[in-house]
Structures are given as structure tokens and as C-alpha cells.
Amino acid sequence: MDTAAVFRRHVSVWESGRIGELSSIIDKSYVGHTSSGDRDQEGLGLRIENFHSLYSCIKFSILDQLVAIDRVATRLECTAVENLTRKPVHMWGMNLSVVRQRMIIEEWAVWEISYEKVN
Secondary structure: OOHHHHHHHHHHHHHHOOHHHHHHOEEEEEEEEEOOEEEOHHHHHHHHHHHHHHEEEEEEEEEEEEEEOOEEEEEEEEEEEEOOOOOEEEEEEEEEEEEEOOEEEEEEEEEEEEOOOOO
16 A cells, blocks of 8 residues: 555545544554644544544545655545534645555644635
8 A cells, every 4th residue: 555545544534433443554653743732543533533523424535645755745625514503614634644664653734624605
């Protein structure tokens, strides 16, 4: 599996919420860097669970993806429905992941969210 495919599997876990699949793509030494602080593999799983408690009808799209040896940079968008209000949301993100031996070992993620009308 190539570097980009590993990241695409990671996105599919975010979309489906099947966190049991994380151990096949996220290394035990994983560190994720976000604006709210660093997280380990367990923290990532908790974040995905929390994401699914807040949103439904989740759909991710990869807009651009660049690979350089063991790094993959990805620009994404996500549409979802906020569970509490049933309003649509639109999110845009950028992610840089380091992949070694078909496992993500480190990543930096930045997301923006809009509650404006989603097309």
C-alpha cells in the first residue's frame, strides 16, 4: 500500500467511525499535532468517536494530495449534519502525515468549519 493509500484509509475511518481499524494504519508511537494539543493513538480514537457523536451523514472528499517519499500532504473537505441542530456543516482541512512501513507515525492537522449554507 502506498503512502497516499494509507492516508485515504485514515480518512475512511474518520468517515465511517470504525475506530477498530486504526491499529492497522496508525502506529503505536503515533503523535498527532492539532490546535488543541498533541494526541496519541488512543486520543485519536476518542476524537473520532466524539466527532461522530457531534455529526452524522459524514462525507470526506480529498481535493489535492501530494506525496514525497514518506510524507503525504492532503487538502480535504467534509460535509456533515450537526446532530444537535440538524443543520448542515462544511469543513475544510489540511493534513501532513508521515508514513513509515504503511503506518502513520505523525501528523499535523488544521481544520476550519462553516455553518453557512452547504451546496
